[in-house]
Amino acid sequence: MPSRTAPAAASSPPGTPDSPGTPGTPGTPALAKDGRAAERSLGRRLLARPEIGALIAAVAVYAFFFSVAPAFREASSLATVLYQASVMGIMAIPVALLMIGGEFDLSAGVAVTSSALMTAILSFQLSLNVWTGVVVALVFSLAVGAFNGYLLIRTGLPSFLITLGSFLVLQGANLAVTKIFTGNVASDSISDMDGFDQAKALFASEIGIGGVDVKVTVLWWLLFAAAATWLLLRTRFGNWIFAVGGSEDSARAVGVPVTFTKVALFMGVGAGAWFVGMHLLFSFNTVQSGEGVGNEFLYIIAAVIGGCLLTGGYGSAVGPVIGAFIFGMVSQGIVYANWNPDWFKAFLGVMLLLAALVNLWVRRQATRR
Amino acid sequence: MDRTFLPCSRRFAPAVAAAAAAALLVAGCSSGSGGKKAAEGTADAPAGKAGTPRMKVAMITHGGPGDTFWDLIRKGAQTAAAKDNIELVYSSDPNAATQANLIQNAIDQKVDGIAITLAKPDAVKSAVAKARQAGIPVVGFNSGLSEWKDQGLLEFFGQDESVAGEAFGEKLNALGAKRAVCVIHEQGNVGLEARCAGVKKTFKGATENLYVNGTDMPSVKSTIAAKLKQDGSIDHVVTLGAPFALTAVQSVADAGGKAKVATFDLNKDLVNAVKAGDVRFAVDQQPYLQGYLAVDSLWLYRTNGNVSGGGQEPVLTGPAFVDKENVDAVATFAAKGTR
Numbered sequence: 063m064p065s066r067t068a069p070a071a072a073s074s075p076p077g078t079p080d081s082p083g084t085p086g087t088p089g090t091p092a093l094a095k096d097g098r099a100a101e102r103s104l105g106r107r108l109l110a111r112p113e114i115g116a117l118i119a120a121v122a123v124y125a126f127f128f129s130v131a132p133a134f135r136e137a138s139s140l141a142t143v144l145y146q147a148s149v150m151g152i153m154a155i156p157v158a159l160l161m162i163g164g165e166f167d168l169s170a171g172v173a174v175t176s177s178a179l180m181t182a183i184l185s186f187q188l189s190l191n192v193w194t195g196v197v198v199a200l201v202f203s204l205a206v207g208a209f210n211g212y213l214l215i216r217t218g219l220p221s222f223l224i225t226l227g228s229f230l231v232l233q234g235a236n237l238a239v240t241k242i243f244t245g246n247v248a249s250d251s252i253s254d255m256d257g258f259d260q261a262k263a264l265f266a267s268e269i270g271i272g273g274v275d276v277k278v279t280v281l282w283w284l285l286f287a288a289a290a291t292w293l294l295l296r297t298r299f300g301n302w303i304f305a306v307g308g309s310e311d312s313a314r315a316v317g318v319p320v321t322f323t324k325v326a327l328f329m330g331v332g333a334g335a336w337f338v339g340m341h342l343l344f345s346f347n348t349v350q351s352g353e354g355v356g357n358e359f360l361y362i363i364a365a366v367i368g369g370c371l372l373t374g375g376y377g378s379a380v381g382p383v384i385g386a387f388i389f390g391m392v393s394q395g396i397v398y399a400n401w402n403p404d405w406f407k408a409f410l411g412v413m414l415l416l417a418a419l420v421n422l423w424v425r426r427q428a429t430r431r
Numbered sequence: 432m433d434r435t436f437l438p439c440s441r442r443f444a445p446a447v448a449a450a451a452a453a454a455l456l457v458a459g460c461s462s463g464s465g466g467k468k469a470a471e472g473t474a475d476a477p478a479g480k481a482g483t484p485r486m487k488v489a490m491i492t493h494g495g496p497g498d499t500f501w502d503l504i505r506k507g508a509q510t511a512a513a514k515d516n517i518e519l520v521y522s523s524d525p526n527a528a529t530q531a532n533l534i535q536n537a538i539d540q541k542v543d544g545i546a547i548t549l550a551k552p553d554a555v556k557s558a559v560a561k562a563r564q565a566g567i568p569v570v571g572f573n574s575g576l577s578e579w580k581d582q583g584l585l586e587f588f589g590q591d592e593s594v595a596g597e598a599f600g601e602k603l604n605a606l607g608a609k610r611a612v613c614v615i616h617e618q619g620n621v622g623l624e625a626r627c628a629g630v631k632k633t634f635k636g637a638t639e640n641l642y643v644n645g646t647d648m649p650s651v652k653s654t655i656a657a658k659l660k661q662d663g664s665i666d667h668v669v670t671l672g673a674p675f676a677l678t679a680v681q682s683v684a685d686a687g688g689k690a691k692v693a694t695f696d697l698n699k700d701l702v703n704a705v706k707a708g709d710v711r712f713a714v715d716q717q718p719y720l721q722g723y724l725a726v727d728s729l730w731l732y733r734t735n736g737n738v739s740g741g742g743q744e745p746v747l748t749g750p751a752f753v754d755k756e757n758v759d760a761v762a763t764f765a766a767k768g769t770r
Contacts (some may be wrong), residue, residue, distance in 0.1 A: 133540040142535045149528065237618050247624055251553060342528055346554040350527055352618050393529075397522045397536050404496065 110428040112369030113381035115421040119367070120384050123391050123413075131399035137274045139398060144276070147390030148283035150357070153338050154364035154382035155283075155290045156330040161365050162294070163327045164307035164374025165221040167210065169229040170331055171357035176232045177203045177339030178349040179240055182249035192257040200336045206232070207332025211325030233355060240351040253347040265337070266345035279341055283383070286334075290379035303327065308375030363410075364389055367417040388413065481515045483734050486544070488512065488726055489537035492523040492573070493530055493550040499673060499698045500718055504573065506769055507722030508546070515730040527554035534558035537567075544568050544729030549575020549582070550622060556582060568732050572725040573718070574622050576745055585732060586739045588724040590716040590749035592622050595695065596629015598750045599714055603667060603693070604635050606711065611638040611667040612658055616645030616675050623671050626695060630669060638669070648678055655682035665690050673698040673713070680709045697753060702765040705758045715761075716749030719769050724748070 108114060127134045153170060160167055167173075177199045185195035206228065213224050237247065244250055252258060268275040294300040302323045305313035314320050343349055366372065367388055368381025392413055396406055490508050494501030505521055512519035520542065522533045530547075531554050537545050538561055545562055549555065549571050559582050562569050571579040572588040579587040603611060611634060613627035631638050641658055643651045659665055659682060668683065668690050670676040676694035683690050693711045694701065696718075704710040724739070724746065731737040739746050753761050764770040 136539055139536070139539040142532060142539055145535075146529075146532050247618070247621055248551075345557070346527060346531070346551075347556075348551075348553045350551055350554075350621075352620065353526055353528075394532070394536050397520065397533060398540060400518070400520045403522050407496065 106428060109424055112376060112378040112421075113384055114369075115424040116368045116381055116384040116388065116417060118424075119413075119417050119420055120388050120391075123388055123395075127391060127395035127399065131395060134395055134398040137272065139394070141274050141276050141280075143390045143394045144280045144387070145390075146394055147386040148277065148279040149338060149341065150360055150364060150389060151283045151383055151386030152279065152286060152341075153331075153334045153357075154361045154368075154386045155286050155379055156327070156334040157358075157361040158365035158368060158370050158377055158379060158382040159290060159294065159303060160327045160331055161362070161370045161372070162307045162374060162377040163303045163324060164310065165214065165324060165327065166225060166362070167328065167331045168222065168225040168358050169206070169210065169232055170225075170335060170361055171354045171359075172229055172232045172236060173203060173206060173332065173335035173354075174339045174342065174357065175236050175349060175351065175354035176206070177336045178343040179236055179249055179339075179351060181340065182252055182343055182349050183240065183243050185252050185255060186250045187243055189255075192252055192255050192261055195252075196261060196340060199339065200333070203332040203336035203339070204329050205332070206335075207329035208325055211328035214328070215321045215324060229358070236351045236354075247351050249349045249351070251347040252343075258344070261340070262344040265340045265343075282337070283386075287379055287383045294379050299323070299326075304375060306374075360389065363414055367414060367421075369421050385417075388417070479514065481730070483516055483730070485516055485518065486730065486733060487518045487520065487540065487542045488544045488546065488729050489520040489522070489534075489540065489542045490546045490722070490726065491530060491533045491537065492521075492548045493525050493527075494523045494548075495525045496523070500696055503698075503718040503769065504722035507719035507724075508726045509722075510719075511723045511726035511730070515727060517726060517730060519726065527551035531555045531558040534562060538562050538565050541565075542567060543733060544570070546570050546572060546725035546729065548573045549578050549584075550620075552578035552582065559584070568729060570725050570728055570732075572721045573716075579745065580742075585742060586728055587745040588721050588728070588739075588748055589745065590747055591745075592625040593629040593632075595714055595716065595750040596626040596631075597633045598629075598752075599626070599669070599693070599695070600630045600633030602712060602752065603630070603669075604633070606667075606691075608634070608667045608691075609636040610662075610664050611636060611669050612655075612662075612665050613638055613640050613669045614651075614655060614671065614675060614679065615640055615642050616651065616670075616672060618642050626671055627669070643675075645672075645675065648674070651675060652678050652682050652685070655679050656685040659683065659686035659688045659690055663688065667711075668692045670694040672696050673701040676701055676710050676713070677704060680704060697761070697765060697770060699765045699768055702753070702758060702762050702770075705753060705755065706762065708755065712752055712754035714749065715751045715753050715770070717751060717770070718748075720748045 133139055153174065157167060157170055180199040180202050181192065181195035184190065184198055185192045210225055210228055214221050217224070240247060240249060267278045269278060294303060302313070302318045305318045306320050306323050310320055364385035365377065365382045366385070368378070368383065368385035370377030370381060392410060393406065396403060396409065492501060492504065501523065508519055508521065520537065520540065524530050524533060530551070534545065534547060534555060535558055545567055547555065547559070547569060552575050559569055563583055569584050570586050571584045574589060576587060576589060576591045611630070613630055615623050615627060617623055627640050641654065643654045645651065655668060655678070666689065668679045670679050670692065671694070673694060673696050676692050677700055679692045683692060691711045692709065695714045697713050697715045701710060701713060705713060728739055761770055
């Protein structure tokens with residue numbers, strides 16, 4: 063029976079949620095030296111939310127593109143931006159949770175491609191109903207996540223190194239395995255197989271909302287964000303995530319199951335990779351084995367813009383949603399405004415730095431005595 | 432005025448002025464040969480301008496940023512756009528899903544025409560269908576020779592990679608090559624694989640593929656050199672892009688072998704290498720022409736209903752061989768950075 067006390071308060075910054083049943087703000091307001099009032103003003107409490115800086119940035123970016131690019135104002139353009147953001151954002155959520163838990167996953171980008179290839183090749187080669195492939199791919203993706211987590215716990219090596227290894231292994235395996243089975247560098251099309259249409263409806267359909275086609279991934283993305291927020295703020299597991307990210311040793315000392323938490327977080331990234339992989343497969347019928355490389359950094363960028371700290375122990379599930387939305391706005395907005403796309407990466411880098419600085423400033427404001 | 436730069440405020444003017452002053456200072460210690468001075472007067476071909484109404488055309492490619500080849504395509508497209516009074520929206524992304532999204536982006540902008548590369552035809556299928564539903568004419572270029580008709584594109588400009596590869600193999604036979612290595616600089620790229628497969632098909636000698644990491648030139652250089660050292664019987668190195676051919680020349684020198692280099696695609700420096708005899712020949716698919724024709728054809732379709740190839744046959748822009756015999760004719764244009 064684990065205790066219901068909030069994890070080591072010394073290591074938890076303001077804004078860390080309390081487990082249900084523990085009243086009061088984090089920290090120890092009982093000390094006379096602490097000048098903070100027990101009841102902080104609403105503004106202060108808002109500022110203490112990890113995603114508030116990103117929200118300010120998102121509003122600014124939206125207003126900016128709204129004013130410079132007429133095409134950006136159309137509802138259909140917003141649907142395009144949201145779609146781009148959702149494909150990245152679905153992955154950014156578990157990646158952000160993992161970062162709050164104090165770890166990285168560099169294999170997240172190619173894991174998406176691996177999962178999609180698994181389904182495509184298995185279904186095609188054995189002429190199975192595609193749902194079989196979908197389920198096997200889920201098991202595979204979870205296993206990759208579990209393997210990463212297990213290796214991390216057993217070896218004590220930094221997750222940066224371990225997942226760099228699995229990233230390279232997966233990247234090579236994607237290409238080699240695809241080539242063995244198809245003689246080609248892309249998987250065979252599975253669009254005429256049993257179950258494809260049902261799977262497409264689930265993972266890659268479009269829904270008409272007010273005369274605009276919105277991709278179903280946008281809805282999934284928001285649903286997953288809501289679920290992750292509930293998990294993080296309203297469950298014991300959420301507390302464990304903050305605890306292991308804040309200080310692993312303190313967490314272990316107060317009875318938090320560190321191994322379980324970290325392995326589960328890596329498996330969460332696996333589940334996200336599976337979902338996005340399925341979406342790509344069922345919207346495009348085939349998978350290119352070389353894709354996905356480099357996307358792992360985009361997920362991390364979305365989480366960082368959304369207010370997650372690289373050191374762990376701080377962040378939210380709403381943050382990466384806003385971070386991915388900013389990324390989608392910038393990447394499509396540059397095209398809507400017809401700017402020179404050569405500048406895209408430079409612009410993205412500036413955005414990232416600005417977002418990180420805004421986050422830092424907001425956090426300073428929130429923790430000012 | 433359709434030069435696209437980031438909107439620049441007056442606040443940058445002093446900074447620009449300071450930079451200009453610094454440039455003037457540097458000019459004091461100038462070089463007597465080469466440099467920009469020697470290259471001046473080699474601007475793009477001067478052209479008139481059509482009096483037709485303003486149009487907006489989107490060009491969406493799968494090229495990576497900073498690639499010399501795609502830069503030529505873009506230059507061709509820009510020349511045609513300037514002539515035809517067209518506002519060109521150029522965007523590119525190697526990732527299939529993003530490319531499909533960029534097509535959707537063009538539809539949102541209600542452009543008058545779209546030019547796309549079908550490197551990953553399945554991925555852009557639904558986006559292309561959407562464009563056609565919206566009544567936007569779509570033309571294909573560079574890649575997708577076998578798919579453009581199925582997807583209902585109006586016309587296609589490019590070269591067949593397998594055919595180019597086969598022609599390459601024939602040329603190697605004519606040169607008496609016995610053993611070749613085909614350097615693929617991007618693992619998982621269908622077009623590159625097709626080229627090497629084409630070479631393999633017609634080449635009478637033995638050939639094998641060598642995979643290198645194209646984003647890291649030093650490793651390309653050492654990988655090729657290691658291969659040449661390991662197998663001394665290789666007499667021809669086949670590269671699939673101009674920058675890699677120039678690197679392969681260095682690898683051959685490092686390995687101290689007798690191997691010759693031949694390549695697909697051209698750029699400015701490669702023409703000089705052909706002149707100097709470092710590279711035996713290059714297969715040119717004329718990217719400038721591909722970009723130019725793709726944009727120009729949309730203008731023709733909009734203003735006069737013309738369809739090149741009648742929607743039945745592709746318009747081929749290659750393979751054109753560049754070797755010591757005809758390199759001088761190409762050199763002047765290559766020096767301007769348009770071939």
